[in-house]
Amino acid sequence: MKLGFSPEEEAFRAEAAAWLQGELSGPFADLRGITSLTAAPDRRREWERRLGAARWGCIGWPEAYGGRNATLAEQVIFAEEYARAGAPSRLNHIGVELAGPTILAFGSDEQKARLLPPIARGEQLWCQGYSETNAGSDLANVRTRAWREGEDWVIEGQKVWTSLAQFSDWIFVVARTEPGSKGPKGLSFLLVKIDQPGVTVRPIRQITGDAEFNETFFDGARTDAANILGEPGQGWQVAMALLGFERGVSTLAQQMGFRNELDAVIRAAKANGAARDPLIRQRIAKAEIGLRLMRYGALRMLSGGGGGAVEAAALTYKIQWASWRRSLGELAIDVLGIAGEIGEGPGYGFGELSTLFLYSRADTIYGGTNQIQRNIIAERALGLPREPRGDIG
Numbered sequence: 369m370k371l372g373f374s375p376e377e378e379a380f381r382a383e384a385a386a387w388l389q390g391e392l393s394g395p396f397a398d399l400r401g402i403t404s405l406t407a408a409p410d411r412r413r414e415w416e417r418r419l420g421a422a423r424w425g426c427i428g429w430p431e432a433y434g435g436r437n438a439t440l441a442e443q444v445i446f447a448e449e450y451a452r453a454g455a456p457s458r459l460n461h462i463g464v465e466l467a468g469p470t471i472l473a474f475g476s477d478e479q480k481a482r483l484l485p486p487i488a489r490g491e492q493l494w495c496q497g498y499s500e501t502n503a504g505s506d507l508a509n510v511r512t513r514a515w516r517e518g519e520d521w522v523i524e525g526q527k528v529w530t531s532l533a534q535f536s537d538w539i540f541v542v543a544r545t546e547p548g549s550k551g552p553k554g555l556s557f558l559l560v561k562i563d564q565p566g567v568t569v570r571p572i573r574q575i576t577g578d579a580e581f582n583e584t585f586f587d588g589a590r591t592d593a594a595n596i597l598g599e600p601g602q603g604w605q606v607a608m609a610l611l612g613f614e615r616g617v618s619t620l621a622q623q624m625g626f627r628n629e630l631d632a633v634i635r636a637a638k639a640n641g642a643a644r645d646p647l648i649r650q651r652i653a654k655a656e657i658g659l660r661l662m663r664y665g666a667l668r669m670l671s672g673g674g675g676g677a678v679e680a681a682a683l684t685y686k687i688q689w690a691s692w693r694r695s696l697g698e699l700a701i702d703v704l705g706i707a708g709e710i711g712e713g714p715g716y717g718f719g720e721l722s723t724l725f726l727y728s729r730a731d732t733i734y735g736g737t738n739q740i741q742r743n744i745i746a747e748r749a750l751g752l753p754r755e756p757r758g759d760i761g
């Protein structure tokens with residue numbers, strides 16, 4: 369097992385770090401440190417284009433589609449340096465980490481050539497149309513319908529919690545295309561342009577003041593027959609593969625961001641004296657241990673030869689990092705004490721650590737809740753009997 373990076377990988381790290389440093393202390397200095405998903409969208413769109421022009425946008429993709437053929441280790445290194453440099457959160461995270469890999473895995477050559485380069489160039493942003501009011505954990509219960517009319521698919525229904533739809537150009541939609549079908553059968557995975565009369569995006573305002581996600585309505589929306597990934601009725605397989613990308617490899621590199629957050633908690637504890645509290649000290653040390661364990665776990669996954677080994681380990685990874693970060697959010701707010709309840713500015717002027725607390729509540733929900741992850745580990749990793757499924761209506 370190799371717990372570290374080779375000299376070539378370290379050289380790659382130096383190249384990436386130098387480029388990021390140049391951009392983020394130069395033309396994009398104003399974006400440094402932005403972690404909010406919704407802040408400065410126009411400037412972050414420009415940043416996506418800049419990344420694309422320098423071919424740093426989707427480095428794991430084949431060169432033919434705008435990537436660099438980067439190895440998994442190089443992708444992790446780039447993401448680490450990205451966080452270390454304080455680069456802004458990716459406005460096209462869903463296009464780059466979810467839609468793109470799924471198109472690579474399931475798309476025809478025509479679809480790859482048409483859809484991937486605009487993502488790599490930072491020109492087309494994507495969002496995820498999975499959840500509905502009665503289809504979250506039970507995603508197979510989706511009610512959104514689609515049917516063929518001439519050369520188009522026509523779509524009717526409603527999605528909810530669609531992150532960043534207000535900035536997106538495309539949405540991938542899990543829709544029922546076989547009338548009368550139930551559960552995972554009869555679903556299709558459709559790619560739909562947002563800017564059309566049949567699609568309405570309505571932002572949902574959160575307690576943070578942000579409107580990070582939306583309700584998305586499809587009222588006779590249309591997409592070309594060519595915009596289906598996989599075969600009609602096979603959408604479940606595509607949708608599950610995408611969730612594998614969402615829960616697994618794409619999150620391996622987050623730890624540099626976590627390091628920054630834990631360091632901010634430690635700085636605050638030292639500054640306000642909370643670090644003298646024996647229980648806070650215990651929790652800080654525990655957080656440090658958890659972070660190091662995740663780091664070694666990630667390095668082990670990287671040295672595991674890729675493919676199935678990464679996927680099996682990744683089943684446990686989502687629940688591990690999400691629970692760790694939620695605890696870090698709780699620690700942050702306890703370190704702040706009463707100050708954590710007071711806004712730092714007008715309106716929703718939350719500080720960095722209060723924001724960490726609020727956002728980290730979502731980590732154990734999106735991409736599959738902790739309970740759902742445990743079911744998946746029980747069934748797929750441990751071979752336990754499937755969860756009993758009664759008719760819950």
Ligand SMILES: Cc1cc2nc3c(=O)[nH]c(=O)nc-3n(C[C@H](O)[C@H](O)[C@H](O)COP(=O)(O)OP(=O)(O)OC[C@H]3O[C@@H](n4cnc5c(N)ncnc54)[C@H](O)[C@@H]3O)c2cc1C
Pocket residue numbers: 495496497498499500501503504505506527528529530531532581730733734735736737738739740743755
């Ligand atoms: C920040 C954020 C961003 C999101 N972005 C998107 C997005 O861009 N696109 C999108 O489509 N969706 C998005 N979602 C929605 C997300 O996928 C759902 O919230 C998630 O799948 C859970 O579904 P639900 O909210 O309907 O909860 P429910 O499924 O109603 O679950 C409620 C509770 O019941 C538990 N539960 C449910 N079923 C079981 C079971 N079988 N066994 C044990 N416990 C169970 C759950 O764990 C949970 O605690 C986002 C959510 C969040 C928080």
